[in-house]
Amino acid sequence: xxxxxxxxxxxxLGSTTGIIxxxxxxxxxxxxxxxxKAIVEKFGVTEEEVKLAVVNAEDDAGGWATGAHTIIYMExxxxxxxxxxxxxxxCCDLANKARLGYIECINPAVAAVYD
Numbered sequence: 115x116x117x118x119x120x121x122x123x124x125x126x127l128g129s130t131t132g133i134i135x136x137x138x139x140x141x142x143x144x145x146x147x148x149x150x151k152a153i154v155e156k157f158g159v160t161e162e163e164v165k166l167a168v169v170n171a172e173d174d175a176g177g178w179a180t181g182a183h184t185i186i187y188m189e190x191x192x193x194x195x196x197x198x199x200x201x202x203x204x205c206c207d208l209a210n211k212a213r214l215g216y217i218e219c220i221n222p223a224v225a226a227v228y229d
Contacts, residue, residue, distance in 0.1 A: 141170075142169075142170055143170050143183055143184070144214065145183035145184040145212070145214050145215055145227050146168055146169065146170050146183070146184045146227075148211075148212035148213065148214045149168050149184055149186065149208060149212050149214075149227055150164045150165065150168045151211075151212070152207075152208045152211035152212040153167075153168060153186075153192055153193065153194065153208060155211060156193065156204070156207060156208060156211060157192060157193025157194070158193070159191070159192050159193060163190065163191070163192060164192055166187070166190055167186060167187045167188075167190035167192045168184060168185070168186050168187075168192075169184065169185050169187075170183070170184060170185075171183055171184055171185050171226065171227075173185075176224070178220045178224050178226060179218075179220055179224075179226035179228075181228065182218075182226035182227060182228050183214075183215060183226075183227050183228065183229065184215075184226065184227035185224060185225075185226055185227075186217065186224070186225040186226070186227070187223065187224060188222070188223055188224065188225060189223045194208070194225070196219065196222040196223070196225075197222065205217040205225070212227075214227070214229070215227045215228055215229045216228060216229075
């Protein structure tokens, strides 16, 4: 099954420094685990790199997406780039690899995973 993400541009952000809670790597939920694995497989980044960029939604101090399972900070160099012409295809590929939920853009720097 292919998923079609819904994306909405809110505005360009600066750095996400200070947005991430102190320990976003503790006890990742199944969506976070699945999307981390999918990003590592698709883009070839390391697990350490993806741990900071893909976190449980409840670990997101910015409160970007109420009701989401996972937050993806695209400002980290993990391969998912909002301004890429392949962005929607990449979101669909990741959702298909993760086999859980879909990616919805919050803004060009932050995306969320929902069911």
